[in-house]
Amino acid sequence: MTAIDNAVRNGVDTATLFATIDAVRGDTDLAKFQFRATNRWLSGTHNQSTIHGFRGAKQEMTHRQPFTFDADHPPVLVGTDNGPTPVEYLLHALAACLTAGIANIAAARGVTLTEVSSTVEGDIDLLGILGLSDEVRNGYQQIKVSFTVRGDDPEELRTIVEQSRRRSAVFDIITNSVPVSIQVSTD
């Protein structure tokens, strides 16, 4: 490990990052995580999730505080606009995952970033979810992410974004699908 590997760069403690990866390499069970959200319906399309506890590194943990988020539909979709729609939260998740990866990978490669900003656009035809067409899918037909990335090694920036895409959890979930099981209790 060279001196540059030990630097805090882009706000990333690279020494701790590399030590964490080494620890997981030595005990792969540390890598098994379970994340959770609990949700409560409030009224109409308005509901609220809380995110607090998760399991990982062979122990039960919590975030430093419970985080709560309201979701709703806007008036044009017969809601009361108390928060973004669920599909907008999904775009946020994608942008956030790719951006965190860019910062980590740049730090690991010794590249100092000055800006990472992005716009994510998702095109959706609501004929699906409104039940007006069986040929139109319910979800987004396509998603486009537009990044602006600036840093001290312009040649390397595109390969950093590409590596973040290759290792992004949310990108994988959206582009490769995940099995979802639903259980219902009515007791």
Next chain:
Amino acid sequence: MTAIDNAVRNGVDTATLFATIDAVRGDTDLAKFQFRATNRWLSGTHNQSTIHGFRGAKQEMTHRQPFTFDADHPPVLVGTDNGPTPVEYLLHALAACLTAGIANIAAARGVTLTEVSSTVEGDIDLLGILGLSDEVRNGYQQIKVSFTVRGDDPEELRTIVEQSRRRSAVFDIITNSVPVSIQVSTD
């Protein structure tokens, strides 16, 4: 349309809901929407999205206010825990979408709900995103949603959840995949 169809039930204005569906049936271009999120990197794995404008019903619209959300990694993942992880936001999006659908569908069917609550759990093996295995995927291996639903027609509640699943945008995105394109500007 019967009297019951005109009721506000579960906080859902069913008359407006049915009128909206009728309007879209008459002009299907009204159903074409584009949702957006903009994201800005702050430091390390900490970044923030803003959700405000969207396009739909043949016009540019905004939510009644800009909504902002912080994402980060917890300390165990070398972050500063200024918000949930991106993959937790995705669980929230799934719960919120299914729950909004349950409220709408129950209202449309004349079923009054008294409770909809859920826990969503996503299992993930971080060997993928840490670059320690090419056989382990980056995203969730499976997601489990556990609903408790109560209302005045217990027999109907399970079929309402099933219909919400069949028409959920986020469920479709996660289980059936969406193409994502990424553009990068380094100017």
